[in-house]
Amino acid sequence: MKERHLFLLQRLSAIFLAPLVVLHLVVIMIAVRNGLSAEEILNRTQGNYFWGGFYVLFVVSVSIHAPIGIRNVLREWTAIPKTQVNQICIFLAVIFLMSGLRAVAAVI
Amino acid sequence: MPTNNSNSEQTAKQEMLEVRVWRGQGQGQLKPYQVPLRKNQTVLDVITEIQRLQAPDLSYRFSCRVGVCGSCAMTVNGKPRWTCRTHVSKVADEGVLTIEPLRNLPKIKDLVCDLAPFIDTWQKAGAVFKPTGTRYDAPAKVDPDSACRRAADASLQCINCAVCYSACDVVNWNKDYVGPAALNRAWTLLNDVRHDERAATLDKVFEDGGCGSCHSHGNCTRHCPIELSPSASIAGLKRTLFTGLPGK
Numbered sequence: 001m002k003e004r005h006l007f008l009l010q011r012l013s014a015i016f017l018a019p020l021v022v023l024h025l026v027v028i029m030i031a032v033r034n035g036l037s038a039e040e041i042l043n044r045t046q047g048n049y050f051w052g053g054f055y056v057l058f059v060v061s062v063s064i065h066a067p068i069g070i071r072n073v074l075r076e077w078t079a080i081p082k083t084q085v086n087q088i089c090i091f092l093a094v095i096f097l098m099s100g101l102r103a104v105a106a107v108i
Numbered sequence: 109m110p111t112n113n114s115n116s117e118q119t120a121k122q123e124m125l126e127v128r129v130w131r132g133q134g135q136g137q138l139k140p141y142q143v144p145l146r147k148n149q150t151v152l153d154v155i156t157e158i159q160r161l162q163a164p165d166l167s168y169r170f171s172c173r174v175g176v177c178g179s180c181a182m183t184v185n186g187k188p189r190w191t192c193r194t195h196v197s198k199v200a201d202e203g204v205l206t207i208e209p210l211r212n213l214p215k216i217k218d219l220v221c222d223l224a225p226f227i228d229t230w231q232k233a234g235a236v237f238k239p240t241g242t243r244y245d246a247p248a249k250v251d252p253d254s255a256c257r258r259a260a261d262a263s264l265q266c267i268n269c270a271v272c273y274s275a276c277d278v279v280n281w282n283k284d285y286v287g288p289a290a291l292n293r294a295w296t297l298l299n300d301v302r303h304d305e306r307a308a309t310l311d312k313v314f315e316d317g318g319c320g321s322c323h324s325h326g327n328c329t330r331h332c333p334i335e336l337s338p339s340a341s342i343a344g345l346k347r348t349l350f351t352g353l354p355g356k
Contacts, residue, residue: 002314002315003314003315003316003318003320004311004314004320004349006320007314007320007346007349008349008350011349011350076281076282076321077281
């Protein structure tokens with residue numbers, strides 16, 4: 001994958017993330033009624049495919065956006081060779097995606 | 109004689125400018141000089157006066173002295189500037205001038221630095237004109253009011269002084285980054301319908317160390333002596349990811 005593709009992917013994922021993050025934060029602030037408990041969250045999310053789809057999109061966007069950003073930081077600020085930086089970031093992308101999707105599956 | 113007395117009184121009252129000039133080859137240090145403060149004196153005037161009267165071995169570059177050639181850029185009181193068009197009265201800090209070579213380039217001697225790395229970036233960014241026609245063809249018809257031409261015109265007058273390259277923090281910490289001047293030039297070529305390798309130029313500006321490395325700090329635009337906006341050119345390059353090559 002060329003640098004321009006990574007650059008484009010990071011911008012596109014940011015376009016998705018911006019409204020998703022805002023809605024995520026708004027829901028956190030207005031949805032909590034009786035204290036932040038697992039029970040209340042699960043009551044809201046279980047069986048709700050809107051929130052399922054919402055957080056799948058969220059996780060996929062984060063898994064694209066964050067590793068590319070970390071790659072840029074590592075390349076600019078450390079002496080780690082490019083190949084290793086790429087490997088680290090692919091590893092991070094897989095971890096973010098798998099753990100994120102697992103979390104979504106657990107609450108839907 | 110009264111005239112002599114008057115002259116010596118004038119000399120005694122002459123306000124002096126304290127100038128610290130970076131001297132050395134590779135390693136060096138700031139060396140103090142004193143130069144009479146004059147009306148409408150430029151920083152290049154000050155350096156020339158030091159070289160002519162006090163330090164004949166002082167090395168520095170200049171050519172046109174009127175802001176056209178871009179060869180006299182140096183760091184003045186911490187900021188990169190074209191010294192021939194910089195008035196001492198505007199930049200002296202309580203009567204003190206500190207003059208150093210440009211940042212981000214290898215020092216050769218005193219105020220002279222090696223511009224080769226700066227020139228090389230133009231090749232790396234694909235900022236090299238390849239004409240669509242030959243000298244035997246009729247001149248291309250270019251509409252001066254077209255969006256492309258207006259975008260090219262806005263960025264075209266670069267004098268290659270390397271002030272933006274010196275001002276850029278990303279150039280300072282990322283040795284792969286080609287810098288604002290090369291990307292600005294590439295942007296003018298992408299908007300030039302007479303450039304035959306627009307697609308190749310676009311490919312090159314997005315390679316490692318290309319426009320994707322720019323953090324949009326804006327130091328290039330802030331310091332450009334002829335008030336171009338390399339930041340806007342780089343933003344234009346980034347936009348091509350969504351819009352493709354600029355139209356005609």
